[in-house]
Every structure is written in structure tokens, then in C-alpha cells.
Amino acid sequence: MRRWFIGGVVLLVACGLVLFLALRSGGPIAPEGHADATLTRKRPTNLASTPERPGPVEGLPTSQSPNEADGLLDVEVLAEGKPSAGTTVRLYSPGARGAAWALTGSGLTDPAGHVRLASAPGRYVVAVRAPDRFPLLRDVVRPLGEPRTALRISLEPAKSLTGRTVVRESNEPLPLVEIVLTGHTRDLQPWERVEAPDDERIYATSDERGNFHLDGLAPGTYQLEARAPGYARVVLHRLRIPAEGPLTLALRLSSVIEGFVVDSKGLPAADAEVRVGGNPSQVVTTGAQGGFSVEVEPGSHPLSARRGEETGALDLPVLCVAGSTVRDVRIQLGPGAVLEGRVVEESSGEPVAGARVDVTPSGEDGGPGVAVSDAEGRFLVRGLAPGRYDAKVTALHHSPATREGLTVAQGERFPVEFKLSGTGSVEGQVRDRNGAPVAAARVSGVNALRYEPDAAPLEVRTDADGRYRLDGLATGNLSLSARHEGATVGIRQSVVVEADRTTRVDFTLDGSGTVEGRVRVARGSLPDAPLEVTALADDVSDGPAPGVGHVLVDADGGFRMVLPSGDYTLLLMARGRFVQGEREQARVEVGRTTQVEFIWEDKRDVNEYRGVVLEPDGSPSPGAYVTLTPAEGQGVPLSMTPTDVEGRFAIPASQGGGSATRRVLLVARNGGRSSESVPVTAGQDVVVRLRPSAFLRGRAVREGKPVRGFKVSLRLQKGFLPEGGEGPFEFSGERFELRDVPPEPVKLTARTTDGSVGEVRVSPGTGAVLEVDIPLAPPATVQGRVVLGATKAPVRGAFVYIEGEPAVTEQSDAEGRFSIKGVRAGEQRLIVLGGPSQGLLRRPFKVKEGDMLDLGDVALEVAQPTP
Numbered sequence: 001m002r003r004w005f006i007g008g009v010v011l012l013v014a015c016g017l018v019l020f021l022a023l024r025s026g027g028p029i030a031p032e033g034h035a036d037a038t039l040t041r042k043r044p045t046n047l048a049s050t051p052e053r054p055g056p057v058e059g060l061p062t063s064q065s066p067n068e069a070d071g072l073l074d075v076e077v078l079a080e081g082k083p084s085a086g087t088t089v090r091l092y093s094p095g096a097r098g099a100a101w102a103l104t105g106s107g108l109t110d111p112a113g114h115v116r117l118a119s120a121p122g123r124y125v126v127a128v129r130a131p132d133r134f135p136l137l138r139d140v141v142r143p144l145g146e147p148r149t150a151l152r153i154s155l156e157p158a159k160s161l162t163g164r165t166v167v168r169e170s171n172e173p174l175p176l177v178e179i180v181l182t183g184h185t186r187d188l189q190p191w192e193r194v195e196a197p198d199d200e201r202i203y204a205t206s207d208e209r210g211n212f213h214l215d216g217l218a219p220g221t222y223q224l225e226a227r228a229p230g231y232a233r234v235v236l237h238r239l240r241i242p243a244e245g246p247l248t249l250a251l252r253l254s255s256v257i258e259g260f261v262v263d264s265k266g267l268p269a270a271d272a273e274v275r276v277g278g279n280p281s282q283v284v285t286t287g288a289q290g291g292f293s294v295e296v297e298p299g300s301h302p303l304s305a306r307r308g309e310e311t312g313a314l315d316l317p318v319l320c321v322a323g324s325t326v327r328d329v330r331i332q333l334g335p336g337a338v339l340e341g342r343v344v345e346e347s348s349g350e351p352v353a354g355a356r357v358d359v360t361p362s363g364e365d366g367g368p369g370v371a372v373s374d375a376e377g378r379f380l381v382r383g384l385a386p387g388r389y390d391a392k393v394t395a396l397h398h399s400p401a402t403r404e405g406l407t408v409a410q411g412e413r414f415p416v417e418f419k420l421s422g423t424g425s426v427e428g429q430v431r432d433r434n435g436a437p438v439a440a441a442r443v444s445g446v447n448a449l450r451y452e453p454d455a456a457p458l459e460v461r462t463d464a465d466g467r468y469r470l471d472g473l474a475t476g477n478l479s480l481s482a483r484h485e486g487a488t489v490g491i492r493q494s495v496v497v498e499a500d501r502t503t504r505v506d507f508t509l510d511g512s513g514t515v516e517g518r519v520r521v522a523r524g525s526l527p528d529a530p531l532e533v534t535a536l537a538d539d540v541s542d543g544p545a546p547g548v549g550h551v552l553v554d555a556d557g558g559f560r561m562v563l564p565s566g567d568y569t570l571l572l573m574a575r576g577r578f579v580q581g582e583r584e585q586a587r588v589e590v591g592r593t594t595q596v597e598f599i600w601e602d603k604r605d606v607n608e609y610r611g612v613v614l615e616p617d618g619s620p621s622p623g624a625y626v627t628l629t630p631a632e633g634q635g636v637p638l639s640m641t642p643t644d645v646e647g648r649f650a651i652p653a654s655q656g657g658g659s660a661t662r663r664v665l666l667v668a669r670n671g672g673r674s675s676e677s678v679p680v681t682a683g684q685d686v687v688v689r690l691r692p693s694a695f696l697r698g699r700a701v702r703e704g705k706p707v708r709g710f711k712v713s714l715r716l717q718k719g720f721l722p723e724g725g726e727g728p729f730e731f732s733g734e735r736f737e738l739r740d741v742p743p744e745p746v747k748l749t750a751r752t753t754d755g756s757v758g759e760v761r762v763s764p765g766t767g768a769v770l771e772v773d774i775p776l777a778p779p780a781t782v783q784g785r786v787v788l789g790a791t792k793a794p795v796r797g798a799f800v801y802i803e804g805e806p807a808v809t810e811q812s813d814a815e816g817r818f819s820i821k822g823v824r825a826g827e828q829r830l831i832v833l834g835g836p837s838q839g840l841l842r843r844p845f846k847v848k849e850g851d852m853l854d855l856g857d858v859a860l861e862v863a864q865p866t867p
Contacts, residue, residue, distance in 0.1 A: 070120035072148045073140065076113050077128055079155040083113025088129040091117045092197045101125070101197040121146075121459075125185050127200045128153055135200045136218040139185035143442065144460040145468065158216045163247030165210045165226060173210030174251055177228040178203065181214075181239075184221040187530075187552055189575075194223040194237070217241050219555075221530075230254055232297045232322060232645065238530065240555075252645055255320030258293045259329025261286050261305045261312070269307050269333055275385075277302035277317070281364050298322040298645035299623040300671060302361070303331060304385035306368070311336035311385035312410075315739050316693075317671060321619055322645045335411035337384040339369075342377040343393055346419040347499065351377025355395035355420070362388040362405060363724050386410050388729065393418045399474040399499070405711070405729045407736075414732045422499035427469040428506040430462050430482050437466025438484070438509055445470065445480045473497045477811045479797065481547050482507035488561040489535065489549035494797025494811055510564040511590030519557040519572065522601040526557060529574040531600065533559050535586075538567040563588045572598045609651040611686035613643050613668040613675070620647030621690055624670035625722045628655070631663045631679055637720050638664060653682040667719060672740030677719075694764030696738045698772035700750040706734040707776065710752045714738060715804060717745040717761060743768065749805075749824070750774040757824045780847040783819040784855035786812040786832055795860060799833040803842070825849040834860045 073091065077084040091105040104124070105117035121144045128136045133155070142149045165177035181202040182194050206212040224236040224247075231251040239247075257276065261269040268290030276282050276294055278301050284294045286305075298320050304313035310333040318326055343355040355373040359381050360366060369381040373395075390404045398420040408414050426445075430438040445458035458478075462468045478497050483490025495505050519531060535549035546564055552575070553559045565588050572582040582598050609628065613621040622645045628638040639655040653662075666686065668675045672693025680686055699706040711728040715721070721742070728751075729738065743766040749759045758776040782802070786795040794816030801809040802823060812818045825848055832841040839860050847853045 068118045070118060071142060071146070073117045073119045073124070073126075073142060074148055074150045075109075075115050075117065075126060075128075076150070076152045077109050077115075077130075077155065078113055078152065079130065080157075081154075083109070083111065084130060084155060085109055085111045085113060086131075087113075087115075089115045089117070090127040090129070090200070091119060092125045092127065092200075093122060094125075094195070103197075119149075125196060125200075126151065126153070127197070128155070130155055133158055133216040133218065134181075134202045134214075135183070136220075137183040137185045137196055137200055141459050144470070145463060146461040156219050159219050159242040161212075161214045161217055161241055161243060161247070163212055163249060165206045165212070165228070165249045165251065167231075168250040168252040171250070174228060174231070175206060175208045175210050177206045177210070177212075177226050177231075177249070177251065179206065179212055179249075180225040180227075181217075182223045182225075183218070184223070184238075224249075226251060230295065240528065252298070253323035254295045255298050255322060256293060256295055256325040257301065257303070257318055257320065257329055258291070258325060258327045259303075259331065260290045261292065261307070261331045261333065262290055263307075263310065263333050264335075266332070269305070269310075272305050272307035272333070274303065274305045274331070275361075275367065277304075277361060277364055279365065281361075281366065283367075296320055302387070303329065304361075304387060305331040305333060306336065306383050306385060307333060309336045309383045310334060311383055313385040313387050319615065319619075319621070319670075321622065336382060337386065337408035337410065337412045337414060339381040339384060339389070339391065339406065339408065339414050339416060341379060341416040341418065343373045343379065343395065343418045343420060344377050346421045351375065352395050352398065352420055353377060355379070355393050355398070355418075357381065357418075358392045358394075359384070359389050362390050384408055391416070391418075393420065395420055397423060397472070399423055399476070403730065405727050407729045407731055409733075409737075412732070416732075421475045423472045424475055424497040424499055425469060425471045425502040426473060426478070426480065426495060426497065426505055427467070427502055428504050430466045430468065430507045430509060432509055432511070437464070438462060439464050439466060440485055441466065441468075441482055441507075441509065442485060442490075443468045443470070443480060443482045443507070445473075445478050475499050477797075480505055482509060483547075484509060484512055484562070486562055487512055488551060488563060489547040491564070492547040492797075496811070496813060510566070512562050512564055513588040513590055514593040515561040515563060515568075515570070515586050515588060515596055516593055517559050517570075517596035517598065519553050519559070519598045519600050521557075522599055526553070526555075526600065527574055532573055532575045533561065533598075534571040534573065535561055535563055536569045536571070537564075538569055538585075565590050570596060570598075572600065607653040607682035609649075609653065609664070609666065609680055609682055609684070609686075611649060611666075611680075611684075611688060613647045613649065613670070614687065614689045615670075616673065616690055616692050618689070620645075621668070621670050621673075622647055624668050624690070626651065626666060626668050626688075627720055628664045628666055629719070631665050640720070640722065643668075669722065669725075669742060671725075672742050674742040674744060691743050692767040693739075694741045694743045694767065695769045696741050696746075696748070696762070696764060696772055697736065697769070698774065699735055700752065700758065700774045700776055702756060702776045707752055707756075708732070708734050710736075710750050712736050712738070712774070713749045713751075714741065715747045715749070716742065717747055719744070747804075748772060748774055750776060751822065752776065755779045755822050757822055759824055777825060778850035779821065780823040780825055780849065780851045780853060781819060781821050782823050782828075782830065782845065782847060782853045782855065783817070784830075784858045786816040786818065786834070787857045787859050789859035789861040792857065792859075795834055798860070799831075801831050803829040803831050823847060825851075830855065830858070832858055832860060 075089050077087045087109045092101045093104045107115040109115045119142050121142045124140050126138045126140055140151050165174045167174050182196050222239045224239045226234040226249045232254045234249050234251055261272040263269045270288045272286045274284050274292050284292050286292045300317040300319050302317045312331045312333040343352040353375045357371045357379045359369040371379040371381045373379045386409055389406045392402045394400045401418045401420055430441045441462045443460050460468045460470055475497050478495050481490050481492045491507050493505055495503050531553035533551050537546040549561055551559050551561050568586045570584045570586055584596050586594050586596050613624040615621045624643045625640050626649045627640050641651050643649045663679055663681055665677045666680045667677045668688045673690040675688045675690050700710040709732055711730045713727040715726055743764055745763040747761050751757050756776040757779045758774045760774045764770045786798045796814050798812045800818045808822055810818045810820050827846045830843045841860055
């Protein structure tokens with residue numbers, strides 16, 4: 001599992017949180033009376049801003065249009081509290097893994113403001129198009145077990161957006177800038193991306209003076225993207241409409257990469273596809289002489305090329321500075337790599353036919369290959385350029401399987417076998433405290449250890465007897481929640497889904513009450529960043545725990561939560577800022593409303609940790625990560641902040657520990673290039689220069705002999721790498737190569753398919769090339785039982801892993817038991833993360849090669865909720 005997830009869990013625990021866990025339209029009609037904004041009906045064609053969409057793949061099943069037998073979505077549209085007749089409503093379903101959204105239904109509202117659209121259970125986006133208005137988007141889930149789902153949408157008075165586009169360096173007007181607005185379909189967490197059908201985005205262009213004006217916008221939160229040829233994009237991820245005043249969008253000059261692609265003989269390769277990595281990635285085609293030129297955003301960009309089954313790639317990404325041109329980039333083609341293998345049943349070893357295999361470059365958003373397994377379960381993905389890839393396999397009636405960091409060399413045939421387990425089911429009953437069944441309760445689930453942005457939501461309604469059933473679930477840990485209709489939060493339980501088995505999970509729901517509150521400001525107005533109120537239950541019983549409730553504060557400072565009865569700590573924080581927030585206590589009683597008031601004071605930092613990060617050659621380093629850690633020793637990073645396109649950073653003192661006089665250590669990294677660790681204090685301007693990266697290569701050996709097929713993970717002995725830098729990197733042969741390694745002490749861990757594990761510590765110098773052997777040994781197993789310290793009651797669903805090895809993570813079962821396999825011998829530390837208010841435990845232990853170590857009861861002490 002990726003380190004970003006565990007880091008996120010640790011951070012949320014520190015905050016008292018544990019789990020966060022077709023027909024095409026002609027486009028919007030321009031409102032009359034405003035000629036200073038040109039609206040377009042065309043889907044954007046700028047490669048730098050439109051992710052690639054894979055075309056249809058032969059052999060893949062196609063989705064069927066729903067009919068009324070599948071169920072209905074009853075959409076009611078109101079305007080100023082009255083039915084809005086004649087309003088167009090469209091229903092979209094998301095495509096699978098990068099495919100375009102599909103229009104599954106549309107219609108006009110009747111005189112009562114209703115339109116009924118056939119829809120099977122699943123997740124959808126509803127687009128409401130009233131006359132003289134741009135689309136209003138809403139996310140909706142059609143739960144299982146509910147033949148008709150009602151959705152009410154109220155149209156508020158339309159708002160306007162005005163502003164101008166200018167050149168960043170001179171503040172001169174920049175004309176004809178394309179502006180794209182995408183409405184948020186729901187409240188998004190900071191790490192979530194905005195997703196919506198292209199036809200429901202809003203497109204406009206600034207005039208010859210750089211001015212733009214849009215009427216007919218629904219109030220809400222939008223993503224704004226401004227783009228123009230020769231300039232880097234400006235993206236505002238959370239633009240609130242109505243805005244406080246006119247916007248000024250300042251665009252910097254873009255970067256350019258120019259180069260050539262040659263074939264294996266060194267001759268120009270015409271009509272080769274050059275893939276430029278980034279967010280999003282883009283593809284350009286070489287000319288008759290093999291040349292290419294592409295505009296890119298400032299930052300690092302991996303480059304690869306393909307013509308037919310020949311491919312090539314640069315060893316290291318190309319670093320681009322705003323307004324500069326990188327010339328004479330040369331990519332030589334050679335035999336393309338091949339990913340080949342089989343998809344089989346895990347239980348029987350029988351082939352799985354018709355499985356879809358998606359292969360994408362690690363960390364990117366699409367391409368380069370899709371395959372479908374044949375009758376013998378075999379598949380083949382050709383024409384892969386050297387580099388790292390992630391592969392995901394999906395098949396009907398099977399749980400998905402993923403392999404990350406598959407590292408292929410030029411012309412290599414990389415064999416891989418995917419073992420798919422079946423799916424499982426969960427069923428149960430929801431009752432109240434008196435034992436009476438709760439009808440129409442919502443039971444929803446999310447995979448507890450794996451974030452799947454394209455996964456269908458799991459939601460079902462209980463029947464008249466309070467019973468529910470979820471079928472077709474992927475195996476593994478699942479977090480289930482049951483709540484009353486309209487409740488902000490319910491009761492959460494963790495369950496392990498097993499293949500071809502049904503697990504029973506029952507819920508008991510308390511009666512609920514309401515918390516209504518208002519946020520008042522000590523001075524000024526509410527901040528631009530969304531304010532969020534989080535509810536944490538104070539009383540942690542031995543049984544299933546209440547979930548963690550979140551609501552956003554509205555524009556007037558109001559909020560409302562419906563919670564199970566009990567005592568709660570309410571936290572007020574600005575979303576995306578993991579710093580100390582205001583808190584209030586609230587007692588929730590059944591059927592009653594409790595009033596709460598917060599006083600918000602925006603504690604803006606006068607002092608900052610600020611400076612600039614430079615590349616080894618002295619040029620700015622855009623997109624470098626600046627990490628602050630306590631000067632007194634290694635610990636969780638205080639902050640990890642990227643530099644801007646000029647390599648500059650400004651980090652509020654509150655993110656460095658809260659004290660302007662506190663001395664912290666600062667280190668900057670961009671890929672494998674890293675700086676020395678520098679002690680800094682707030683208010684001090686620093687210039688940090690990166691050092692060239694190192695190159696590690698070697699073998700994983702058992703009794704002195706190399707093994708074939710293994711994974712290598714890389715960690716700093718002291719410090720932290722941004723997401724993706726640690727691996728794992730999987731190799732199919734006897735050797736490994738890591739070309740972009742920080743020039744500082746690192747730990748390399750190797751794991752084989754049979755479970756052998758080994759570790760070596762090395763200290764590569766600046767620009768060094770180092771040969772390394774990693775000795776393998778039999779793995780150990782660590783097991784135990786997680787209990788509450790006060791009562792010795794078992795804790796179900798606690799996250800358990802070895803410090804420094806978050807890829808091997810387990811959850812405790814209903815009896816609190818856990819078992820972690822593949823543990824490296826030596827002195828280690830066990831990390832246990834409990835539920836809300838159950839705390840975090842670090843327990844040292846020592847284990848020998850091949851041993852089975854039973855730690856017995858591992859006790860969690862109940863902790864008070866903290867922000």
C-alpha cells in the first residue's frame with residue numbers, strides 16, 4: 001500500500017480521525033445582453049488540458065441502457081420554492097477506468113417539476129439545465145434495494161462572474177484566454193479531483209482587452225482553469241460563486257520541449273508518438289524529420305516515444321522552467337517491451353477469460369495499453385517504453401487485482417500472473433435499541449485499505465424488516481456504516497470480505513438528535529477556504545463505534561448535523577489545513593436540537609519559512625518538495641510543501657510547529673535530487689541548492705546466488721520522500737536499476753514472491769553509481785490481539801503494520817486478532833491505529849528469521865479527541 005495513505009491515516013488519527021477515509025449536447029446557451037464573453041459549444045481540443053481517452057477495445061463488453069425495471073431516479077426541480085417546469089435534466093454514469101462519461105438518460109420536468117429517469121443502482125451525475133442558466137451538477141447514488149430514489153434540487157438565483165486575464169510578468173492584458181469552469185458535484189475532500197462530463201463544463205473566452213463576464217451561474221464551488229497558447233495554465237480548484245469581486249487570472253509563460261526521435265539505426269523517425277508525462281499527460285506526433293515541439297507546464301516531465309512496436313524513453317525526466325525552451329532532446333527507439341502473462345482463479349488455478357488488463361505509466365492518468373485475456377487466460381500488452389507501470393485486472397464476478405511499479409527495460413518480456421479471487425457478500429439486519437427493525441436505513445461501505453477513485457459506491461437500503469444484503473464485493477477489509485435516512489453519521493463496523501462466502505454484520509442504531517450551529521467571526525469575514533465541522537464521539541464503547549461526522553459551514557456561517565445520541569467534541573477547521581482548530585462540546589439527545597456557536601478567528605501567520613530552491617546548475621526548481629522536520633530528532637514531517645513555478649516557497653510558521661522562534665530542519669527534494677538539511681527559523685529567507693541524484697543497481701541474492709523476480713522499496717534512513725518515490729519497484733530478471741536516487745543514506749528492501757525478504761543500507765554520494773547486493777532471508781510472522789486497555793475488550797478494525805513497512809498492513813478481526821506475514825528479522829516496531837478516540841500505539845519487538853512471534857494482547861489506551 002502506498003505511503004501516502006498511511007501518512008494520511010496517521011495524520012487523521014492525530015486529528016481524532018481514523019478513516020477517511022451517448023448523445024452529445026450542443027452546450028450552454030449564452031445569456032442575452034452580454035457580448036464580452038464568447039461561449040463555445042465545442043469540447044476542448046488542447047492536448048495540454050484534456051486527458052487522453054482510450055478508445056474502445058475489441059472484446060470488451062459494452063454497457064446496456066437501463067430501463068424502468070432497473071429502477072427510477074425521480075428528480076424534482078424547484079426554483080424559488082416553486083416547481084420548475086420544462087427544465088432539462090440529464091443523467092450521466094462514469095465510464096470504467098478513464099473512459100468518458102455516458103449519457104444514460106434525459107428528459108424535461110413536468111408541470112410539477114418532476115422528471116423520472118430509468119437508472120440501475122450505482123453512482124451518477126445529474127445535470128440540470130434551466131433556461132438562461134449554465135448547468136447545475138449534483139452527485140447522486142441509486143442504492144441497491146430501492147426501486148425509486150428521490151432527489152430534490154433547488155435552483156437559487158443565478159450569479160455572475162467577472163474578471164480579467166493578464167500576463168503574470170507584466171500585468172498587461174492577455175486576450176483570448178480560454179476559461180473552463182467545472183462545478184463540484186458534491187463536497188470534495190482536498191485530495192479528490194473534480195470530475196464531470198465535458199459537455200457539462202462551462203467554456204468562455206476573454207475578449208481583446210482580457211475581460212470576461214459570465215451570467216447564469218448556479219451558486220456553489222467550481223474549479224476554474226485558464227489556458228492560452230504559450231502560457232502555463234492557471235487552476236483555481238475551489239472557486240466559490242458568488243465571488244467577492246472581479247478575478248484577476250495571471251498566466252505565466254509556459255515551457256517548451258524540442259527534440260528528435262530516431263530509430264534504432266539513428267535515422268529520423270517520422271510519425272512517432274511522443275508521450276509527455278504530467279498532469280495531465282499529452283501526446284504529440286513527430287514530423288517528417290523526426291522532430292517535435294511541445295508546450296508544457298513548468299516542472300519535471302518524463303518523455304517516451306513509440307512507433308509501431310518500437311519504443312524509447314529518456315532515463316530521467318526533463319526539467320522545465322517557466323518561459324524557457326529545452327532543446328535537442330533525443331529519444332532513440334528500440335524493441336518495445338512486452339507485458340505478458342495469465343489471469344487465473346486464485347482457488348483453482350483455472351484460466352479467467354475476458355478479464356480486462358489496464359496498463360498505465362505509474363503516477364499518470366492514462367495509456368498506454370489495454371488487453372483482454374483469451375480463453376486460456378493469456379494476455380499481451382506490446383509496445384511499452386522502458387519505465388514503471390501499474391497494471392489493474394478486472395473481470396466479471398471477480399475481485400480486482402493490482403500490481404504497481406512493474407519496471408520494464410528496453411525490449412524486455414515481463415511475465416506476470418494475476419490471481420483473481422471471487423467476490424463475497426455481506427448481509428445483516430439493522431435494529432434500534434428496543435430490537436425493532438429499522439426500515440429504509442442506509443448501509444454503505446468503502447474498502448478500508450485501498451482507495452479506488454473509479455470504484456462504484458456501495459450503498460443499500462434496508463427492507464421493511466431492517467434487512468440488507470450486499471453482493472459482488474471485492475475481498476479484503478471493508479468498512480461498513482449504517483445510518484438513519486438524513487443522518488450525518490451512523491455506526492461503523494469493519495468486516496473482512498471472503499471469496500464465495502457471506503459474512504453477517506448486524507447494526508444497532510441509537511435514536512438521533514440534531515446539532516444546529518453558527519460560526520461567527522471575531523473580526524472581518526469568513527475565510528475563503530471552506531470551513532468544516534467535525535463531530536467525534538467522546539464515549540468509546542466496547543462495541544461498534546460511531547463514525548466521524550463532517551459538514552461544511554454555509555456562506556452565512558450556519559451548519560446542521562444529525563447525530564446518534566451521546567456526547568461529542570465538535571471541531572471547527574478550515575478544510576485542507578491540518579492545524580489547531582476551535583472546539584466545542586455538545587450533548588445530543590434523541591429528538592432534540594442542541595445549539596452550538598463557534599467564534600472563528602483566522603490566525604494568519606505573520607512569520608513564514610520562505611525561500612527558493614535551485615537546481616544543481618543554479619536554475620529554479622519548480623515542483624520541488626520542501627520538508628520541515630523537528631530539529632530535535634526524526635519524526636513525522638511538520639509539513640511537505642511544493643515550490644511554485646519559480647522554485648519559491650512560503651510555509652506558514654504554524655505548519656512548522658506553531659512557534660515563530662522554533663528551529664526546524666528544512667530539506668528540499670525534486671525527484672532524486674536533494675539538498676543538504678538546513679536549520680531554519682521563521683522569517684528567514686533561505687536559498688537551497690539541490691545535489692545531483694545517484695544511480696543504484698544490483699541484485700537480490702539468496703546464499704550468494706541471484707534470484708529472479710523481486711520487488712525493491714527505497715526509504716531514506718533519515719527523512720521522507722514524496723509519494724511515489726519509495727516504490728515498490730518490481731523487476732522480472734536478476735538485476736534492478738534505480739536511476740534517480742537521493743544522494744543520502746537510504747534503505748533498500750527486497751521481497752520475493754515466495755516471501756523472502758532482505759534489507760541493506762547504503763550511502764550513495766552525489767552523482768554516484770553504486771552496485772548493491774541485497775541478501776535475502778526467510779521472513780517472520782508477527783501476530784497478536786488488539787484490546788482496549790481499560791476493559792480488555794477486543795478492538796475490531798484497528799490498522800496494524802510494521803513501522804517503515806506500510807505496504808504490509810492488516811486490520812484486526814472481530815476478536816481483535818491480527819497476523820502480519822513477511823516481517824524482516826531484527827528489531828522492529830509495531831504500529832496500531834485504533835478507531836476514533838482509541839489512540840495510536842507503538843510497540844517495539846525483536847524477531848528472528850522464519851519465527852512466528854505472538855505478542856499476545858496489545859492494549860490501546862483511550863485518548864481524548866484532538867484536532
